[in-house]
Amino acid sequence: MRTSDTSTPTRAIIIGAGIAGLACALRLRAAGLHVTLLERHAEVGGKIRTIPSPAGPIDAGPTVLTMRHVFDDLFACAGEALDDHVTLVRQDTVARHFWPDGTSLDLYADEALSTTAIATFAGSTAARQFTRFCARTRALFDAFDAPMMQAPAPKLGALTAHVLRHPKLIPAMAPLSTLKSLLKSSFDDPRLRQLFGRYATYVGGSPTHAPALLSLIWQAEAGGVWVVKGGMHKLTEALQGILVAQGVDIQTDAHVDRIEADSGRIAAIHLSDGTRMGCDVLVHAGDPRALATGAFGASTSHVAAQTGKAERSFSARVLSFAATPHGPDLAHHNVFFNCDAEDEFRDLMADRVPENPSFYICALDRGQHKAPPDLERFEIITNAPATPETTDPEDLDPWLHQITQQMAVHGMHFSPTPTTASITTAQKFGQMFPASMGALYGQTPHGLTAALQRPTARTQIANLYLAGGGTHPGAGVPMATLSARHAAEAIVSDLTSTSPSGRTAMRGGMSTA
Template sequence: MQVTPTPQAPRALIIGAGIAGLACAVRLRAAGYQVTVLERHAQPGGKIRTVPSAAGPIDAGPTVLTMRHVFDDLFATLGQRLDDHVNLVQQDLLARHFWPDGSTLDLCRDEGRNVEAVRRFAGNRSAAQFQRFSRRTQRLFAAFDQPMMQAADPRLATLTTTVLKQPGLIPAMAPLSTLRGMLRTAFDDPRLRQLFGRYATYVGGSPTHAPGLLSLIWQAEAAGVWVVQGGMHRLVGALSAVLRTHDVNIRTNAHVARVEIQDERAAALCLEDGTRLPCDVLVHAGDPRALATGALGPALRHIAQVTTQVPRSFSARVLSFAATPGRADLAHHNVFFQGDAEGEFRDLMAGRIPAHPSYYICALDRGQGTDPPPVERFEIITNAPATDDTTDPEDLTQWLHQITQQMAHFGMTFSPTPTVQTVTTPQAFARMFPASLGALYGQSPHGTFAALKRPRARTSISNLYLAGGGTHPGAGVPMATLSARHAVEAILNDQTSMSPSAPTATRGGMSTA
């Protein structure tokens, strides 16, 4: 569907060409807006980024898609099919897990096979516990999907009503328990508690402090995982290409200096090179903490103030490199756990680089139905605390030697061995994404009501809206993409109520009612 802007079409400016900014551009363009996206880096994508290698571009951010329906819906907004733009390979094997004692556990997309895998791994009692855990998390995901994730402005009162209407949901939530505490009652085997506790790290938190409700993240993965052939950056490339064919202007190397406010509305963006861009609607699709800290002008310091008052999520040290692995039994997703399940999180909560971290290893060229090449592309992620320091750490050589030796205990070696030049640190993330403090997931997910404290799409400035992983419904590629839908639905509702001539939308789930 080609949408041609009319001379009277409202002008929408979007700050940030990460997945949320691009998704906002798709939905606003479908609604008839003139859209310009401004990206401070040389390429769109935000945290969906790559580093070069002799084997080709290597992902240095998200590695797979879950909640595929979110992206099918996004492309359909402009009359496109996701499958016409990227090749997606659904993974039968969701993740392969390794422990220091030599035990391994594969989890796949079939629950019955998972039950049998757990039975072989830890016995009949653990298999029964897994079945109960799976039913419990299915119920939680179904209960909170619509009133929380799909809702643009979730309210505690609405969530309370949802809970009270479903007897037995409160015990399933374990409202007074951390994820660690909930898993202690769910599983006898400490390895299974360790495995499902790691889902707290998907949103930058610790199972020792995150609420038990986060156990439902398992269901987002169990419902399906897809690999984008060539890497996640292919999704960004596809969205960018579709937008350009629909006359959306994506300006890279565009540094926004400040937002110009007139009559309590965002009137224009002023770039560092002196360019002034007027707007009718402005979407900030970066970390909202940038507004609260005055990075885009003192007039916006009152926006998203909560981001300066609550702790930040974890960050990571990320290795992206090409090599030949020393063991052949890797899947696309691999997790290597350490024996001390809680030591890593004690270090992280104390603001220290973990002495004995677990490793997430993505073998980017596997899980695609073909044999991997002799030299493969890898992304290794270890948790690290966020930091306000933007200078390079001095311990990288020692740290890399240490974790290389720790991985070797699993038989996990690489030729050539990765070097410090392959590492992206929290300090580097802090430089790339100003005001983020290097946190990869925005605010910390710790605390019973942490999810309700995230900034929403609407702000106190009537034509300024927020989107991205730092806003509701949260971090991760699907959640950030959903945030764009929430922002554009708010825009269309607000613009329609203020101006009968504003464009309307009937596609992609957007409503102007």
């Protein structure tokens, strides 16, 4: 943003129109920049994507919103209200869980209701253990929100000092423990250990290797889960509509072939059709590994170099389909556990697709205070390893048969039976998001300091910035949206400090440039 009356607004280009790219575009436009948003696919949304069906578009990515305040803040920065653009339905039932022995457990947005449900499910001791676990994870979430998630570039030294100022955090963190070992000491009932261990998969990790600190992820759901009426894609559609109305240039089917640097700064990007687009600021809102591996040319291959070597997070197999369900009553969020969690994560850590996975079923048309239609939309997700391969595997028929058999153990089946045609594999994710190796969450979350190894918004190149689930503060829709705020704030701060007058006139959140 330039302060001279005769100058034109700063030109910002954003590569990638996933949730981070959309959010960054909104914030930069609100700050007065001229913004061009480039998306290599035909639609915006990134991993928030759909496939067509006789029942309408079906989500094939994230399914619910948590940390709603992140999105209220995003829309407010553009002078808009979230509720004016999408309909959110808060879920009383956070998730419904099923085990092969026929038992089931609902967890609720109301902790007291969850405690009562656990007492009925596993006894009074389990209920007391759950209460202690909630207190522990809530303390961790509250303690690390500001210095970690909200901080643009957290440092180990600052975090260590923060912990030392609050010594009660040290036993709560269990710094020498994995999530698995923490849960073993927290719950006597193995079903509860299995349930809360699955939260490691929310960031693409295994409870056997993820740090105990990741137990705080439970609090993201405990703080509230919202269904977006119509599907998660309605959120990205709403953001796209606001951006177009505010003059952002959104170009789809625009593949960036090369980033051009000159004198240590980004000068332009080159599209695969030969178009050259100059810019003052460039934001890469995709997997930063694409930069590190030279996918955009040698001039940016030193950026986020750690991502080129770091182990990748898990991926998934996603089955999206329309059908009529038969069997147990489903909530919006449903988890069907296998008999042996150890077996599943042993396979994943060995880069094998699990032979007997737990699986998540999202009933997209439920949890909206009305009866679902006869033909419902469903999304089934299982964990899978990331892979450098790009050709779809040959085991999809036996894999789907295995999943169908596991559902039958729970008394669950669908009419018509879903087919392999609607499966998104790790290999397909890799094709859609080049250089990601199909990993859905960037780098692995394994190791106590893994969260500090992610790239942050600023890079070694002064006018190149990063956003997205592969950057700080991490994966997931709220985290990727926060990364966009970090990038936009860094850009505005840097432009202000380097402008000729040393300041930028702001009015109502908009630049006067």
